[in-house]
Structures are given as C-alpha cells and as structure tokens.
Amino acid sequence: MDIKDIKPNQGNITIEAEVLSKQEQRSFNKFGKEGRVCNSIIADSSGEITLTLWNDDIEKVNVGDKIKLENGWCSEFKEQKQVSAGKFGKIEVVESTKTKK
Numbered sequence: 001m002d003i004k005d006i007k008p009n010q011g012n013i014t015i016e017a018e019v020l021s022k023q024e025q026r027s028f029n030k031f032g033k034e035g036r037v038c039n040s041i042i043a044d045s046s047g048e049i050t051l052t053l054w055n056d057d058i059e060k061v062n063v064g065d066k067i068k069l070e071n072g073w074c075s076e077f078k079e080q081k082q083v084s085a086g087k088f089g090k091i092e093v094v095e096s097t098k099t100k101k
Helices: none
Strands: 013-022 026-030 033-044 047-054 066-077 080-084 090-095
Touching: 013 047, 047 066
Parallel strands: 047 080
Antiparallel strands: 013 033, 013 066, 026 033, 033 047, 066 080, 066 090
16 A cells, blocks of 8 residues: 555555654553653655554654554544554564664
8 A cells, every 4th residue: 555545544554664754752641541652754655644653663663764554544633644553553664774784
C-alpha cells in the first residue's frame, strides 16, 4: 500500500516508509496509567504521513530508519491523517540508521 492511498478510519494498513523526523515524546496519564507518545513523519515515494509512536515503539524508531507498519490504523486529528500500530499492529525496523555505514 502507498501512503497516498491511506484513508481516515482505515485499518489493516501495511506500509514501508522512511522516518523523516521525530518530535519530542510526551507523557500522559489515562485511566490511571502512565504512557508516552511521540509523533514522527514518515514518507514513501507517494507522500508523507504522521506516524504516532506509543511507549516502547518510541525507542525502536530513529530518524533515517526504514520501517514497516503491519496491520496499522489510520485516524484523523485536526484534519491531518495519522497512522499508528494501534492495538493489533506492529512496527518493525527493516533498515536501521545504526547499522548503516
């Protein structure tokens, strides 16, 4: 799937993209649980989209990495589409900047 083809409220999204930028993480408290969230911008040849990283995924992903999002979910916030692994998806780093020479 290409980023340009992703629609709001769509599930079962699988894409491969490069991480262009990553913002500072923020902490939150929801239902009495602490959590962390961080937005990043990812891109493929068709366009860019915001990728929301939650908790442990934040450390996994770095700027310049190529990632694969499997079974992801697209939501919309302030008329901007954003994808995340959601409850059932996963983010895998397929090419890390740490392993590049």
